[in-house]
Amino acid sequence: MQLFIQSLLSGILIGGLYGIIAVGMTLNWGIMRVINLAHFSLTFLAAYITYQFSTVTGADPFLSLFITLPLFFVIGLVMQWFFETFQIEGFVSLLVTFGLFAIFESIMREIWTADLRTLPLDIVPYRVESFWIGPYALRKPQVGVFVAAIIVSAATWVFLNRTYIGKALRAISQDRVVAGAFGVNHRQLALLLGGMMGVYAAIAGAFIAVLFVLRPDGTVDFIGVIFAVVMLGGLGNTVGAFGAGVIIGVAQSLTSATIGPGFSPLVTFSLLILVLLFKPEGLFGRSATS
Amino acid sequence: MQVNNMKVKVFSLILVLLLLLSVMPAMAQEGDPIVVGGTLSLTGFLSPTATLHHVAGQAFVANLNENGGLLGRPVEWIVLDDESSADNAAALYERLITEDEVDLLMGPYGTGNITAAMNVAARYGMVFPHHTASLTYVYDYEYHFPAWHIGLNTHITTNNILYDALESTGTPPGTIAIVTNQFPGAMNLAFGNDVLEPGGAAHMAEERGWEVVLEVEFPSGTTDYGPIAAQVRDADPDFLWVGSLGADGVNLIEAMEALDYHPRGQFYLWPTPGPLLDLGEVAEGAFSVTLFEEHEPFLSNIGAIDMVELYHAAAEEAGLPPSSQIVDVQVAASWSAWQTLVAGVEGAGSLDQDEIGQWLLENGVDTVIGHLAFDPEQNNFSEDLTRIKQIQDGKWVVVWPAEFAAPDAVPIYSADAE
Amino acid sequence: MKWRALLGFIIVGLVLAYFPELRDMLGYPRYVLTFMYFAFFWTSLATSWNILTGYSGYFSFGHGAFYGVGVYTTAAIVTKTELPFLLTLPLAGVLASLLGLTVGFVVFRLPQLRGELFALLTLAVEFVVAAILFNLVDGGYGLSIGRVPYPDFLGDFSEMMFRLGLLIALLTVFAAYLVHHSRLGRGLFAIHDDEAVAEGLGVPTFRYKMMALGLSTFFAGLAGGLHAVQLSYVDIGGVFKLTVPLFVILMSLLGGRRHWLGPLIGAVIIHTFNDAFSDTRFQLLNDVATGGLLIAIILFMPEGIYERLRQRLIPAATLALLVVVIQALAIGGRITVQFAVMLLFVIALLMIPQRFYDTVIGRFVPSFESVKAKIRSGAEE
Incomplete structure (x- = not known):
């Protein structure tokens, strides 16, 4: 029983990580209609920059956010400008962003080599520290990413649903032409959203640098799971992405602890198939079109 | 309109790139060297370790050329990227043999790639030295020469060497947990295979009367080690045997540390050595296997001093992290495969594949990891050269067998520790 | 029409099948056969994916599942029984197809499962299939097939792979061609444009989708079965x-999804560059x-290469010939790289x-309209 609860907790927390990566993806896909594989690259690029910052200065990795947040806002914005200028969307965007994905990966490999990189424990001692609730351990950086995921997804939801700009963005996702007729400046809003995506990548990247051993193609461990989270949560639904992340995290974690880690994709994705068959609108619906 | 201007600009850029690309093949042509061909996984999931083999191989070839080359001719090494995929590796070896018409082959990195490429080498009767193959029982090709010299029955012998080291402390474990990556070579060492006699870490432990209290298999690409760590904590074994690759070990240790659990003794099969050392105090006392470490008696092996010196410089030059600039089992295995190839060619005095192959089978070869004898009866393996190393005072040192241990180093382990 | 096409495919097939015999005469390295086998392999995979997705618009992320079932069918049978591997190939196709039809039987009954949800579902199927095979068949050890025995008339190993790969690719492309030019194809295109309207017009959508999925997965399994031997x-x-x-998605998008030749073009291009850039x-x-x-x-050809190629076929063919001749005579180098450069x-x-193209070409080959306009303006002066 103790094993069960411990694994449940660890699954919930790791779900936060899935959620925070998925939030950026789901906005890009749901609102701008760009299936952005390069979002994974940006996340890992941010992780590498965080690593570099910390190992060179010896400072806490999260201080690097002062650099990465503005930097990635600009990168995200430029990327979105590129998509806008060349009118890239839909499944064509999968091709273009795969090209970007390959280029980013080779740049990371060129700078940091393919060898494994990890932040030394004396810089991030809290990586292996936990908060304790009775006999149950909550790993500090995982709690951090969980809280960050809640904040990011909730704030984005509020932004999209309660502010004028957010409503305009949602209007674009539903009908660009009509939105334009009502005076919504599509281009500026798209660039803003691109910048936001970059910021999310920077935040997720900082946590990945703390939690994982980095390698340039580490992105592939996440692509399948994040795609599932994005679609399960409902395209464009940031709160849904968070919820779906937690569900998949818990499913993986419990399978891992009870049947065996080798079965965790089997159970997780069978579950997903069942959900699709019996509740095909996604667990949380599409916020962008609702 | 704006889009169109942009497109014209991009277009001219592409034209320039095109011209560059069409000139590239011409640039690649050079004199009359002996050409060695091979692939390495420079991209994809095997790339972290394959990169070390790339750096080591380049350093070896550069040094070889500075000292007069091979048979008086310079040596050129063509390395292609197999992208960590066995079908690419097989196809590219076919290309190297029949299109580039290379004179000699050097094996790729990784069990799957080596196994696939060896079948191609066999089709063309090419001598095939390789550095890191672990499915010993599969390799029946007569001219394959394994530098990862762990013996045909590694699933029995390697575990015995480790367990002997534990028993030498006088306080051997009574219970053991087996956690392993579901990677072919690691599975073989953990649970044996259905071709040879029974073996594997679990079986060999039971033969010594130790109780196996936990068996967990996890797939590559696992991102959450929390549940595995929780199971180990609950089982609380005297000794934890982990069939780990790359960063698995680091991830598991950290997950256990977060649960405030410290195994009384732990073994990691094939970790990338750097990151474990970077853990500091937390990984102190961890065991692993090796074929070479940077101390005596290994430094007395042929070419060892040169290798250490050359590799340090090359690794720093290549921008590898400091903890990867030391020579460990991977680099030494790579070096030893190259020494095998060179010794074969010089011994045979020609580039004839049969002559090289026969010479190596008859004579064996002395390398940085010791003498390699190639016994056709044992799939060209022979004695298991595995040594056990342990992190002591933040450094890897060989502790077992005693005659290979670093000065004054002995295995430190007690099943009765707190 | 169809008989002519069939004849065309047979002729292309016979000519290509004879290609390995010409190796001594043409003096190309044996690797060219392996290179072409891989082109056939990717052509089969991309084309088979396109039979469902390109035609009907049901976007599958899980084509690897059916390919993988094919690979493991052949690999498992060859390593565990004495059955000749040629016999396992049809079985690989059939098993993959059965899996596909099972998925389709459930999914195609649910009208909501379109677009991204269908994509997610197929992706999930791939993960589930991988996990089942991993735990039941593979066990983490992998399957070592080694060198399989096969009949002599197929030639040596690379010739055999070339011939079988060619056969499977031809079958796949021919199937795609037939579907494209049949009632089934028109029905699928109608489903692509608007499924509800298609249904209203009397297109048996469920049956058509099942047929497309069955064919698509069959050829994926077939190609996978053969590829097990290459692996x-x-x-x-x-x-x-x-x-x-x-890759199958990228290849089809690159070549063009609405035509049966598109995926073939995309497959050849991506495979060639991947090889040339290694x-x-x-x-x-x-x-x-x-x-x-x-x-x-x-960016330049969002509709895929096929459309542009059709419009500029003659200049493209001329340029290709020119580049080939210049390289063969003046530059030399590896033959596959020469192909990539071409x-x-x-x-x-x-x-x-x-627009740029029109003005350039227009300068050398003025169009009829512009000549007429010039004469008229000259007369007015």
Whole structure:
């Protein structure tokens, strides 16, 4: 029983990580209609920059956010400008962003080599520290990413649903032409959203640098799971992405602890198939079109 | 309109790139060297370790050329990227043999790639030295020469060497947990295979009367080690045997540390050595296997001093992290495969594949990891050269067998520790 | 019409099948056969994916599942029984197809499962299939096939792979052609445009989708079964990597999804560049060039290469011939790289923006309209 609860907790927390990566993806896909594989690259690029910052200065990795947040806002914005200028969307965007994905990966490999990189424990001692609730351990950086995921997804939801700009963005996702007729400046809003995506990548990247051993193609461990989270949560639904992340995290974690880690994709994705068959609108619906 | 201007600009850029690309093949042509061909996984999931083999191989070839080359001719090494995929590796070896018409082959990195490429080498009767193959029982090709010299029955012998080291402390474990990556070579060492006699870490432990209290298999690409760590904590074994690759070990240790659990003794099969050392105090006392470490008696092996010196410089030059600039089992295995190839060619005095192959089978070869004898009866393996190393005072040192241990180093382990 | 096409395919097949015999005469290295086998393999995979997705619009992310079932069917039978591997190939196709039809039988009854949800479902199927095979068949050890016995008339190993790969690719492309030009194809295109309308017009949508999925997965399994022999050692991580489903999508998008030849063009191009850019001395340049090319091609030809090629066929063929001759006579080098360079030049020609292209070509070959206009303005002066 103790094993069960411990694994449940660890699954919930790791779900936060899935959620925070998925939030950026789901906005890009749901609102701008760009299936952005390069979002994974940006996340890992941010992780590498965080690593570099910390190992060179010896400072806490999260201080690097002062650099990465503005930097990635600009990168995200430029990327979105590129998509806008060349009118890239839909499944064509999968091709273009795969090209970007390959280029980013080779740049990371060129700078940091393919060898494994990890932040030394004396810089991030809290990586292996936990908060304790009775006999149950909550790993500090995982709690951090969980809280960050809640904040990011909730704030984005509020932004999209309660502010004028957010409503305009949602209007674009539903009908660009009509939105334009009502005076919504599509281009500026798209660039803003691109910048936001970059910021999310920077935040997720900082946590990945703390939690994982980095390698340039580490992105592939996440692509399948994040795609599932994005679609399960409902395209464009940031709160849904968070919820779906937690569900998949818990499913993986419990399978891992009870049947065996080798079965965790089997159970997780069978579950997903069942959900699709019996509740095909996604667990949380599409916020962008609702 | 704006889009169109942009497109014209991009277009001219592409034209320039095109011209560059069409000139590239011409640039690649050079004199009359002996050409060695091979692939390495420079991209994809095997790339972290394959990169070390790339750096080591380049350093070896550069040094070889500075000292007069091979048979008086310079040596050129063509390395292609197999992208960590066995079908690419097989196809590219076919290309190297029949299109580039290379004179000699050097094996790729990784069990799957080596196994696939060896079948191609066999089709063309090419001598095939390789550095890191672990499915010993599969390799029946007569001219394959394994530098990862762990013996045909590694699933029995390697575990015995480790367990002997534990028993030498006088306080051997009574219970053991087996956690392993579901990677072919690691599975073989953990649970044996259905071709040879029974073996594997679990079986060999039971033969010594130790109780196996936990068996967990996890797939590559696992991102959450929390549940595995929780199971180990609950089982609380005297000794934890982990069939780990790359960063698995680091991830598991950290997950256990977060649960405030410290195994009384732990073994990691094939970790990338750097990151474990970077853990500091937390990984102190961890065991692993090796074929070479940077101390005596290994430094007395042929070419060892040169290798250490050359590799340090090359690794720093290549921008590898400091903890990867030391020579460990991977680099030494790579070096030893190259020494095998060179010794074969010089011994045979020609580039004839049969002559090289026969010479190596008859004579064996002395390398940085010791003498390699190639016994056709044992799939060209022979004695298991595995040594056990342990992190002591933040450094890897060989502790077992005693005659290979670093000065004054002995295995430190007690099943009765707190 | 169909009989002529069948004849065409048979002739192409016979000519290509004779290609290995000409090796001594043409003096090309044996690797060319392996190179072409891989082109056939990717053609089969991409074309089979396109039979469902390109025609009907049901976007599958899980094509690797059916390919993987094919690989593991052949690998498991060959390693565990004495059955000749040629017999396992149809079985590989049938098993993959059965899996596909089972999925389709459930999914196609639920009208909501379109678009992204269908994509997610197929992706999930791939993960589930991989996990089942991993735990039941593979066990983490992988399957080592080694060298399989096969009948002599197929030639040596690379010749055999070439011939079988060719056969499967031809069958797949021919099936795609037939579907394209049949009532089934028209029905699928109607489903692509608007399924509800198609249903209203009397298109038996469920049956058509099942037929497309059954065919699509059958050929994926067939190609996978043969590829098991090429792999010679199969493991789950290698077979079920994301590059397979991703690459078939990229190839079809690149070549053009609405035509049966599109995926073939995309497969040949991506495979050729992947091969030409594998030299590690130019690692960074290679990766940037590959990624950059993908982006550039889709920027300039968002509808896929096939459409542009059709419009500019004669200049493209002329340029290709020119480049081939110049290289063969003056530059030399590896034959597959020569081929890649030729493709690059053709692609460059196709990428020229339409307006720019018109003015350039127009200068040398003035169109009838412009000549007429000139005469008229001259007369007015």
